[in-house]
Amino acid sequence: MKFSVMLSRFTVPALVAFCFAVPAFAGVESLLSQSCLDCHDDALAKGDLSLETVDFAISDSNAAIWEKALEQVERGFMPPAGEAQPTDEERETAILDLEARLVAYHEQQSREKTQSVLRRLNRTEYRNTIRDLFKLELGSDPTSAFPGDERSHGFATNGETLVTSNFLLRQYLEAAEEIVRRAIHFEPEPEVVRWELRPPFDRTTSEQASIVRYHDKTGETQSYQDFYQRIGAGGAPYRFYHPLDEMSEGVPVSGWYDVRIDAEGKFRNALDEERFKRWPSLWDPSEPIRLALFTASLGGIDPQNKEGIKFAKITEQAGQKHLATWDLPDDEVTSLKCRVWLEAGQFLRIGFPNGPTNSNNRILKYFDEVAADSGGEAEHEARKKLYGGLVPFHFGETPRIRVHAIEVEGPVNETWPPPGHRVVFGDTEYQSFDAGEVLQKFATRAWRRLVDAAELKSTLELVRAAEKAGESPEAAIQEGIKAILCAPGFIYREERGDRLSNEEIASRLSYFLWASMPDEALMKRAAAGEFIAGSLRAEAERILSDPRSDSFVNEFLDGWLQLNKLGSMAPDPFRYRIYYDDRLEPAMRTETRLFFRHLLDSNGPISDFLNSDYTFVNRELAGFYQVEDDSSQPTDLDPRHLRQDGVGSSPTTRFRRVALTDPRRGGLLGQASVLTLTANGVDTSPVIRGIWLLENILGTPPSPPPPGIPAIEPDIRGAKTIRDQLEKHRESASCRSCHAHIDPPGFALESFDPIGKWRGHYRVGEGHLPVDSSGTFGDVAFTDVVAFKAGLMKREKAFARCLVEKLFIHALGRDLVITDRPHIRKILDATEADHYPLRDLVLAVVESEIFSLK
């Protein structure tokens, strides 16, 4: 009989090798004969795969096939839906069996092929390393001209995909010049400059210019300046920032500057809302009037290019900083004070983030109507004729910021030279004689390891050559510093042996949890050889409680949830105006980061990611979710995480923890960030959201579709919903085996529109079609997203595995391989009883043996 012949061929060698570990017929052989060979035999060979002649003894020629088989069985894709399924126990036994064989095989092989490959710093790591290396305030981003980093499994930490090009190297050279210019200061302490600004501050914005002209013509003194217009967009670059014109050349040197603004809120309740509402009003009279402070710069623009200058002055600039926001008291002049970092050439701009509208036309029309109704029309029109159409702003009463005086003074230096200079040169005066020592000390920090003098020979020669060419010793040494920053020792994270050295482990730890270089304490422990002995947990705890670990939260979420994609398919500005008007995008991002931070700090169970009865919102997001804003709950988060107001004071813009009484919003699947980044800004697709969930929540990415299958095209006649079209798609058996897994999670999320707002209906032309968010996922039937999430909670373990895998991919900077699986399993087993607390998982990854292997 064919069957018995085949079995004997399979089992004999396998049993010889593994009979001590595996009970005969209980493991993979049993599953294979019951569930696989009906389709994957030589005769049928479905999917071009026959397992009939594949040997059970793992070898070079079949390891890949067995790994694929393991993956398919584990992810539940095989046997396909509709075929007889093995019991969970049978499946688990077969998986463990096959895994053990594969691991045993791979452990015999050289690790070199699966080691992580030489990694260069990605953009975030480069930026953070520079910040920490020079203790530098980065008022502008030194990596802004670097090309984007390629990602692997979502993460920008994989040595294979982080390439180096001539373009990037060129940027390294330019960046090094700029960084050294900012950090090294042999010149005497700069003099303090003071601006005492009086109204008008902004003569650039059109309505301000016209009010200035009014004062000029009438000879009246302008004793204050009012700002009326919301910083706004409607899909365009945000504009209506108000430049402080007298400062627009920018501050002469980078540094800390003290700012004082005397301001008040006016006419907060004066708006006739009924009248104003006819144009979509963004005004909420229960909010305080807010004043926000921003940076800007006119660098690189020909001063004679008047429009270029005007455009730059009032429009959002790439890399501008939002320095502070204040809630203004009504009718009471208050001195707003702050100390801010300004780069040379930067000046300040004021904005009205919650103004009633970003259209000054709307306000003007409103003034026209008010004037007509109150009988003041004649005077109103006469004024316009005499002084220009924009002058009614000055006389009208709409909510506005009123600024009386502004003072700016700086740079304020607590010490001179500044800290960045002192970490390189110490406190003594630099002399040419010290060059070797300075370079060696600096390179040891910059390259994150002990560096001997021989390695710096060429760098020292460079310094000496510069001196010979007539440069001063101070100028010459700076060339050496630049060379150290462009050298591979800085750019790459060198790891020599299979088992990492103490120094190399220190870097793994700091780049994993800070996306930056190790600090002095970490390097000291490394030098003392403490890490090999296995004391990583305490060190990781210390690192996680440092503010620098915010980079871990941000970077990890970008990789895991693809949070970096939020905004890459910008929502349609006409259909989803609120996304821009209320600046929902940054709020969405912050919500997800706070949620993760909260679980990390409180060591909370990761099941909260799947469903929760709380989240974190600011005022706008609370309105968007329609959650009670006053139900704020205590939170364990550090207040610095909840503040969005920089150095200002705007309690009303803060994030807070709120209870979710509506079960639809809880967990990641109710967060607008996730729902927006899984849509394309115009439509939703259950396929995209479904794949996202399989990949990032359950760790079971489906195989790509077979070639030649067209994408589902939105139905332009609007007769059918996307669901109807997918149902049709699934009639084909070859589509069904994957789409039975992909589509249902997407269906559950169809109740959320492309920016994550709840919807009961699709808008189709003039009409509506109801959303059907029911489905069956695995063996769980659900009617809506709430029931779907309840089913998902039962897959906690699969989710935990997915999350641990993502942590490892991020930390190790390589693809995971079969030999990693026992280590992952060990972590899951140890944390299962406590429901996988997030901080414990992160610490367990650090303590895992593979964390310290190349």
Added chain:
Amino acid sequence: MTAANLKRRHFLRGSGACLALPFFETFARADEPPTTQRFVAVANPFGMIADAFFPARAGFDAELPENLTAFESLRGKFTVFSNIDHGISGGHAGTHAFLSGVRTQEAATMPNGNITLDQFLGEANPGETRFPVLNTSAGSNNGGACELSWTRSGVLVPAIQRVSEVFKLLFVDDSADRSRSRSRKYDRQGSILDAVTAQARSMNQRLSKRDQAKLEQYLTSVREVESAIQQEKSWVHRPRPEVDFSEPKDGTITEQLPILFDLIALALETNSTHVATVEIPGAFDTAGVGLEPKGYHAYSHHGKDPTLMAGQRTIEKYQLEKLAGFISRLDDLGLLSSTQVLFGSGMGDGSAHNNSNLPVLLAGGGHSHTTHAVMPEEKGKRVPLSNLYLTMAQQFDPRTERFGHSTGALESFGV
């Protein structure tokens, strides 16, 4: 028959009756893209009236509409594209994405930000010319800006608005001081590269084989940058080309535009740059084309008013005539087959304020042109304009895999 043969046939058709020798030369070059590639983008902020720009029929022999009559003699050397855009909206707020396909607000999430095609192509061959990219405008943005060129770090590159400035930049030498300080910077960077090479070599000895292969990327980059720096440095002391052209006077847009086109042609001819942009902005002096001085924006907002619409057609016809003159000039200079000239706007219909069905005309550059390429109109099948840009970028570097939101290069220009 192979694709190469097809291209050749098209070309023969395009050259019509006069199969003279120079044409053979040209198409020999068209089959194998010449090593030097050039690109010029010309854009306005308000789009074009569709019926005066898009031919009614598709294909090589399509009859040209009223505003394209000046292109009759160029048939076979240009293609007008229909139904192509970036799939974005925003009206005036969307026009700044014309050459990138990426709005500023989504730039932070794109690997290359909202880098525009000109800046992207300017990076292709560092050191090849004195100016990697030359961004110019025929005048002031008062009344509507193109906001045409953006760097990968999201900064708007302001265009030079005065022809006298463009002339000086191209043909008047730098001061000795400026040259010296630039030259010193190249020297310093060269020395740093020497020092880091030594460090890389010593590091290399300690690495595993796979890591060594990785570090080779770094060493290759060092060699490439060294040679680029050498080339760029050689420009510093090389005198600017002498041209038979005196410093022009600045003026209105209709006074400057013809001069600007002459200067760009000269810049390409003298290899001063290989990538240039020309903006025809909102300050267009309508009086210069015999219209009432209402302003370009007012005409573009015609709302189907017959007088305004006729005015708008006049403004557009003027632009296309000057463009045709420029393209013919490049052809006469033998530069057209290596120069992709793109004309268009980030706005489709200036009266309706939409950003769909953008007016796009591509001439030259070694493509096999089809006069009017009609892309699929149906939602879901539409071709992103970035795919055309990718196709254009591949003329510069065939290894280019992506540009902005591109989904793949165009295999041919329709038909």
